[in-house]
Amino acid sequence: MRKLLPFTLALSFFISLSIRAPSAAIANSAQNNSTDAAERLAQRALSTTAMIDDLQELCDRIGGRPTGSQTCERAVDWGAARFRAAGIQNVKVETYTVPSLWLPVAAEGACVSPEPFPIRVVATPYSPSTPQNRPLVTRLVDAGDGTAQDFARLGARARGAIALVHAPEMKTLDDLFAEYFKNLPMLAAARKAHVAALLLQSSRPRGLLYRHPMSVVGKTIDIPVGLVSREHASRLARLAVRGNVTVRLNLINRIGSAYQARNVIAEIRGSERPDEIVLIGAHLDSWELGTGAQDNGVNSATVIDIARGIKQLGLTPRRTIRFALFTGEEQGMFGSAGYVKSHAAELDRHVAMVTYDIGSGRTNGFFLNGREELRRVVEEAMGAVPSLRLTQNPIDGIDGTDNYDFLLSGVPNLVANQDGAPYLPDYHAESDVFDMVDQTEAKRNAAIASVLVWGLAERAERPAPRQTRAEVERLLRETHLDDQMKAFGQWDDWVKRRRGVNR
Numbered sequence: 001m002r003k004l005l006p007f008t009l010a011l012s013f014f015i016s017l018s019i020r021a022p023s024a025a026i027a028n029s030a031q032n033n034s035t036d037a038a039e040r041l042a043q044r045a046l047s048t049t050a051m052i053d054d055l056q057e058l059c060d061r062i063g064g065r066p067t068g069s070q071t072c073e074r075a076v077d078w079g080a081a082r083f084r085a086a087g088i089q090n091v092k093v094e095t096y097t098v099p100s101l102w103l104p105v106a107a108e109g110a111c112v113s114p115e116p117f118p119i120r121v122v123a124t125p126y127s128p129s130t131p132q133n134r135p136l137v138t139r140l141v142d143a144g145d146g147t148a149q150d151f152a153r154l155g156a157r158a159r160g161a162i163a164l165v166h167a168p169e170m171k172t173l174d175d176l177f178a179e180y181f182k183n184l185p186m187l188a189a190a191r192k193a194h195v196a197a198l199l200l201q202s203s204r205p206r207g208l209l210y211r212h213p214m215s216v217v218g219k220t221i222d223i224p225v226g227l228v229s230r231e232h233a234s235r236l237a238r239l240a241v242r243g244n245v246t247v248r249l250n251l252i253n254r255i256g257s258a259y260q261a262r263n264v265i266a267e268i269r270g271s272e273r274p275d276e277i278v279l280i281g282a283h284l285d286s287w288e289l290g291t292g293a294q295d296n297g298v299n300s301a302t303v304i305d306i307a308r309g310i311k312q313l314g315l316t317p318r319r320t321i322r323f324a325l326f327t328g329e330e331q332g333m334f335g336s337a338g339y340v341k342s343h344a345a346e347l348d349r350h351v352a353m354v355t356y357d358i359g360s361g362r363t364n365g366f367f368l369n370g371r372e373e374l375r376r377v378v379e380e381a382m383g384a385v386p387s388l389r390l391t392q393n394p395i396d397g398i399d400g401t402d403n404y405d406f407l408l409s410g411v412p413n414l415v416a417n418q419d420g421a422p423y424l425p426d427y428h429a430e431s432d433v434f435d436m437v438d439q440t441e442a443k444r445n446a447a448i449a450s451v452l453v454w455g456l457a458e459r460a461e462r463p464a465p466r467q468t469r470a471e472v473e474r475l476l477r478e479t480h481l482d483d484q485m486k487a488f489g490q491w492d493d494w495v496k497r498r499r500g501v502n503r
């Protein structure tokens with residue numbers, strides 16, 4: 001994701017209304033009603049709603065909810081119940097397959113010598129337990145930045161050792177992506193050097209730990225990998241400069257084969273074009289060190305609140321609006337992939353997909369995911385409520401959240417372009433909790449999302465056509481998403497047509 005330019009306000013919509021000729025005003029009466037509805041939806045979302053209470057309940061009463069856990073199952077039932085309580089008649093829970101299970105059980109570590117002290121450590125998702133589920137006690141080697149050169153420099157000393165890999169402090173979305181880009185080459189080099197385990201330095205200061213997945217395609221790797229607090233990693237590295245360091249590492253994870261998980265799908269039927277679908281989604285699952293407030297509870301609560309708002313105001317959209325709470329996102333976007341698979345026959349009728357996944361960061365616009373023709377569509381929809389008008393609509397393609405399989409399937413898709421703060425510092429961390437959510441921005445985001453989705457459902461023309469495989473292939477090249485997919489180990493699934501449009 002790219003850095004953002006300052007937000008600028010557009011000219012007032014009311015100026016264009018006042019100069020419109022009477023005949024045009026009559027011709028546009030349907031649009032005006034739609035504009036009124038958008039304004040009412042926005043005002044309602046900004047007023048006191050149940051959204052923040054929903055978020056609090058999800059975070060504090062259910063909590064962190066990794067897919068495959070009982071907590072995630074409870075969250076799915078909760079989500080379905082909240083849609084029903086909002087008056088949505090058509091609520092379904094749909095199953096799909098996650099290719100493998102990974103859940104954390106226990107993690108513990110210590111420096112044994114030259115000085116005994118405990119170290120703060122967590123397991124990284126998709127890494128195995130330490131051998132025989134027992135503590136590994138061995139010498140530490142400093143593998144620098146964890147590049148191929150770093151491991152080559154260690155030579156035979158790396159064999160059978162626990163290799164410590166340093167990390168720069170994460171401050172931007174680009175830094176966060178860089179942390180993911182590093183994984184596959186680092187694991188390949190570590191494997192070649194025959195290390196017994198890896199200890200990755202946390203990229204967040206002050207002892208903060210977080211889940212940093214080693215795979216985004218649900219593949220368990222073959223080296224135990226712990227993430228150690230930034231300060232403990234530095235202390236171990238300083239000690240290693242002066243002599244031999246022995247550490248103990250005990251990681252126990254629950255690893256299993258393919259299993260069924262569930263998404264929540266709710267729907268408000270369209271009045272004129274019920275067969276055409278505008279979908280808004282957010283992932284309901286989260287990692288469990290915190291309670292999944294920014295990532296992505298707040299946006300799950302938003303999706304529920306948009307549905308509630310439309311019902312409360314007694315509005316009926318022209319097109320059908322579908323609301324999705326996906327799970328399996330943190331494991332590799334498997335919930336949205338499962339949706340795309342099981343709804344393949346009606347994907348032609350999905351006219352647009354919108355997703356939110358950057359917590360309560362201020363929405364500056366929408367990523368167009370390589371589709372320039374969506375710029376005008378977003379501007380027109382948001383033009384209905386001038387006070388919310390957005391101008392930062394980058395052409396960039398996003399791989400890393402639930403738009404991904406829609407993009408690969410040629411469905412026009414938008415991802416909210418939000419400020420990295422306050423989402424980033426707590427990303428996947430112990431501190432991703434209710435208190436950190438910016439409630440004012442969250443409500444403004446809900447207003448924006450309501451207006452956008454309403455505009456997409458009401459507009460006369462479809463936002464953009466569905467793309468063919470050749471067109472998606474060209475888009476992947478133009479946006480350089482192909483490079484990211486290769487770096488993340490996702491390219492094979494596209495090439496072998498396991499994911500994405502097939503014609």
Ligand SMILES: [Zn+2]
Pocket residue numbers: 283295296329357401
């Ligand atoms: Zn997320």
